[in-house]
Amino acid sequence: MKIENVKTSNIHIPLFEASPGQFWCILGQNRSGIDSFFSLLSPDHAKIPEAKICLPKDMGIFSFARQQEVFEQELKDDDTDFMDRLDPGTFARAFIHNPDQYTDMIRAFGMDQVLDQGYRQLSTGQTRKLLLLSRIASGSQWLLIQSPFDGLDKAGCGQLDLALEHCRVCGMGILAFVYDPGDIPPSATHIAVIENGHMTFQGSRQDILPKVFELQGQANFSADVNDLKPAETAFSQDAVPGKMPHSKELVRLEDGHAGYSGRPVFSHLNLCIPAGDHTLVSGPNGCGKSTLLQVITGDHPACYRNRLWIFGTRRGTGESIWELKKRMGIVSTDLHRNYRVAGSVLDCVISGLYDTIGLYQHPGPEDEKKALAWLERISLADKAEAPFRSLSYADQRLALIARALIKLPDLLVLDEPTHGLDRANRNAVLDFLGQVATEQLSTILYVSHREDEFRHFFVSHIRMGN
Numbered sequence: 001m002k003i004e005n006v007k008t009s010n011i012h013i014p015l016f017e018a019s020p021g022q023f024w025c026i027l028g029q030n031r032s033g034i035d036s037f038f039s040l041l042s043p044d045h046a047k048i049p050e051a052k053i054c055l056p057k058d059m060g061i062f063s064f065a066r067q068q069e070v071f072e073q074e075l076k077d078d079d080t081d082f083m084d085r086l087d088p089g090t091f092a093r094a095f096i097h098n099p100d101q102y103t104d105m106i107r108a109f110g111m112d113q114v115l116d117q118g119y120r121q122l123s124t125g126q127t128r129k130l131l132l133l134s135r136i137a138s139g140s141q142w143l144l145i146q147s148p149f150d151g152l153d154k155a156g157c158g159q160l161d162l163a164l165e166h167c168r169v170c171g172m173g174i175l176a177f178v179y180d181p182g183d184i185p186p187s188a189t190h191i192a193v194i195e196n197g198h199m200t201f202q203g204s205r206q207d208i209l210p211k212v213f214e215l216q217g218q219a220n221f222s223a224d225v226n227d228l229k230p231a232e233t234a235f236s237q238d239a240v241p242g243k244m245p246h247s248k249e250l251v252r253l254e255d256g257h258a259g260y261s262g263r264p265v266f267s268h269l270n271l272c273i274p275a276g277d278h279t280l281v282s283g284p285n286g287c288g289k290s291t292l293l294q295v296i297t298g299d300h301p302a303c304y305r306n307r308l309w310i311f312g313t314r315r316g317t318g319e320s321i322w323e324l325k326k327r328m329g330i331v332s333t334d335l336h337r338n339y340r341v342a343g344s345v346l347d348c349v350i351s352g353l354y355d356t357i358g359l360y361q362h363p364g365p366e367d368e369k370k371a372l373a374w375l376e377r378i379s380l381a382d383k384a385e386a387p388f389r390s391l392s393y394a395d396q397r398l399a400l401i402a403r404a405l406i407k408l409p410d411l412l413v414l415d416e417p418t419h420g421l422d423r424a425n426r427n428a429v430l431d432f433l434g435q436v437a438t439e440q441l442s443t444i445l446y447v448s449h450r451e452d453e454f455r456h457f458f459v460s461h462i463r464m465g466n
């Protein structure tokens with residue numbers, strides 16, 4: 001693979017070469033040009049005058065965009081309307097070429113139990129593991145993978161690193177694109193760094209690694225609670241910022257259970273979240289974290305079959321889910337992949353005020369002003385009218401985070417909200433949540449696999465699946 005003389009408005013690379021048997025880790029911040037470099041290496045890249053781009057014929061590609069394409073294809077092929085049962089879609093096993101040859105790797109990833117489930121019936125981490133396995137097993141001699149460790153549990157990250165090391169030793173060429181120096185795979189043999197559209201460092205791991213940790217990143221997320229106008233911190237409940245009544249229970253689940261088609265995912269779970277009790281949820285891929293959050297947000301049918309109280313209201317007693325949702329702000333991978341409607345970035349942020357996917361009413365000038373202020377805080381004001389879907393994955397995430405924060409709801413339900421974000425942005429989001437917690441502006445329910453996100457403001461920690 002050889003890239004020469006690339007000069008575009010986003011990326012400038014005089015020379016980059018990678019050979020079979022090398023594992024390159026490409027590190028860059030969001031908006032550094034790293035995504036443009038990734039696109040450049042895709043076979044359908046746009047032509048660049050005077051550039052020489054020599055790519056291997058056959059590359060296994062794993063990216064956020066590819067993951068979305070698979071999801072949308074599965075939705076298109078869904079035959080539920082013509083069947084007397086739910087269409088599970090393509091079985092996981094069908095994504096892996098010759099699965100019998102990879103039984104050990106499939107088991108090591110913890111995927112052997114879910115091979116006969118449909119793609120859309122997998123958890124976030126399971127879908128990512130499946131697509132990674134499918135690329136590894138595709139027989140390609142080159143792998144091009146974007147943010148491979150996002151969404152994987154600790155054991156999964158270790159297994160992936162071992163699998164990639166094995167591929168490299170067998171002669172494959174690997175390029176893994178990461179946004180955080182902490183995500184540089186231990187088995188990477190080479191590192192390249194992209195900053196402000198330039199490849200500033202490239203070389204062997206031992207030469208480049210010491211330089212990497214000196215890099216200072218600038219976050220695009222710059223919200224500060226002191227900058228929020230009083231109107232933005234006006235609660236839907238009777239609490240006033242700083243005076244949230246701690247006795248108030250936002251969530252109570254007694255002897256909770258949930259599952260799919262009679263298969264339990266969790267049972268006997270007791271949970272009580274009083275206002276101000278910021279709660280972290282962790283546990284291995286597939287243990288039921290998202291299912292639990294969906295029960296709480298009313299997006300899983302088990303919410304009616306449980307002894308569950310949300311904001312003091314017992315679910316299943318004729319309450320309006322829309323009234324409950326008004327008091328929640330949600331970010332999750334499920335929301336992200338389902339946010340497929342046409343609409344601008346501004347519409348997306350405003351839609352958080354109406355709890356809709358897409359905007360279906362004309363917003364008032366105050367709402368528009370609030371959303372524009374949020375776009376400033378995520379450095380996307382210049383993209384206000386751009387289609388949400390045209391943004392990079394990380395910028396879409398920032399917009400969805402702003403969408404959840406715009407009303408500073410009583411309960412912030414954040415299921416791995418920082419997918420795709422670089423270290424500076426992740427830290428900035430968590431610092432802001434820390435301020436929200438200190439000022440008691442919202443109660444935070446947060447799912448994460450990343451120990452660098454286990455901040456001190458979380459007063460409770462639910463460890464599932466252990």
Ligand SMILES: Nc1ncnc2c1ncn2[C@@H]1O[C@H](COP(=O)(O)OP(=O)(O)OP(=O)(O)O)[C@@H](O)[C@H]1O
Pocket residue numbers: 114117120121122123124125126151260261265283284285286287288289290291292
């Ligand atoms: N619609 C569905 N139908 C059948 N099974 C499902 C469905 N959605 C999820 N599952 C299964 O339920 C289990 C729990 O899924 P869930 O998404 O809650 O896990 P999770 O802990 O959030 O995982 P991750 O860390 O990967 O996000 C998984 O084993 C998954 O395969």
